[in-house]
Amino acid sequence: MSEKLRVIVHNDTTDAMTARLQEIASDVDVLACHSNAELDAAIGSFRPDVVYSVRFEVSQPFPRDSMLGETGPRWISVGGSGCDHLGKWDTERVTVTNSAGVASAMMAEFVLGCALHFTLDIPRLQADKADKTWPIRMVSPLNGKTLLIVGLGQTGQAVAARAKAFGMRVLGTRARPSPVENVDEVYAADDLPKLWAQADFICVCVPLLASTRGLIDQVAFDRMKSSAILIDVSRGGVIVSNAAIQAMNKGKIKGAAFDVFATEPLPPDSPYWDLPNTLISPHCSAVYEGWDLASFDMFLANLERWQTGQTLTNIVDPNRGY
Structure with missing residues (x-):
């Protein structure tokens, strides 16, 4: 036997x-x-x-x-x-x-939810409710905005499909550039320097590799639009932490949602907790x-x-x- x-x-x-x-x-x-x-x-x-x-x-x-x-x-x-x-x-x-x-479908919903958090100005709506005030708030559409997806794997492609449903223009990068459904333009990762300034929203969903560690650094943040929203559902280490913290504190970009960190759980004394206009989540975009x-x-x-x-x-x- x-x-x-x-x-x-x-x-x-x-x-x-x-x-x-x-x-x-x-x-x-x-x-x-x-x-x-x-x-x-x-x-x-x-x-x-x-x-x-x-x-x-x-x-x-x-x-x-x-x-x-x-x-x-x-x-x-x-x-x-x-x-x-x-x-x-x-x-x-x-x-x-x-x-x-x-979890690609759930992560894509999470990414679009983060984007809507900022475009619908959810924080100020919540503050208005707490204050029992009735100011008219101007919301912003996703339709017509440009989304850059860094990493067109299964998650990136799921994000692209949902972004298209909102009428967004979608750019994306992958290791071996070739046409991808729901993506208007596909580039190599080496093309990122010329793509940062085009994006209203940036979704980061690449794996952590030698080639992606520190991919989004001070130079990348300097090239982004001041109105850009960054959403990171990749792995801790893809974004340089000090560069992200400095960018948010100086208002180099409008907002960010971080679901992953180089050190997890995120320590209580981490500067991330006090960043302005920032969503922090405990690596839960894939947990449903x-x-x-x-x-x-x-x-x-x-x-x-x-x-x-x-x-x-x-x-x-x-x-x-x-």
Whole structure:
């Protein structure tokens, strides 16, 4: 009799996931881990073939060395889209997949919601309500405005589709420029210096790679319109923090929404908290009710491919980061 496939499910809550897994794959030996420390220890003792892992405990070290070491799995299924916490890996020894696309629709809604927060002047409307005053506020349409999407992956494309529904002109960048539905003009990342000044809204949704770390720096902010709105749903490190803080404090751009930060959770003494005309959210643009099980369903579909010798979907290239 062949040995059972050993699978670790790593998340803060795993009951529904392990139940689904055991329901459809009774020949699998499953172990649940609820912390990075548990995962680290289990890799050496359980010696998994496969690990499904959600990076939820961001304040604790991720057991990268164990995951990619000799007793690590042959396949790592990342429950989110970002794989920068794994660094580089040997594709001859381990396959890494992600759940890219599982939250793209929600993230696109989040981006457009942030844009509307500023165009509808929600902060002053709330202040008027608190003061019980009735001034006439001038709102601004998205129709006719230019949106620059930095990173036309699945999230960027979902943002473009919704922006088009509002009548926006959409520009975007991707590693290999080619026509993209709902995008009026597609450029390479090297073209960004000439694009900053065209954008009324800038959505940042690139992965964190060597090529994107520090992509939006002081020079980029200097080239943006003073009326621009920046919305960052990428990864902490793509935007240079000091440059962003300085730009907002000096009013170089009109407003910003930051969902990701180089240090998470954001420390209480971070200057970000006191920035004017700024939305701060706790890396939640991809978190919606049921996202975790939707991601796990993608894993289960891939697990069937794994067991039947088919090519997995969403395989990540460590050199490209996606």
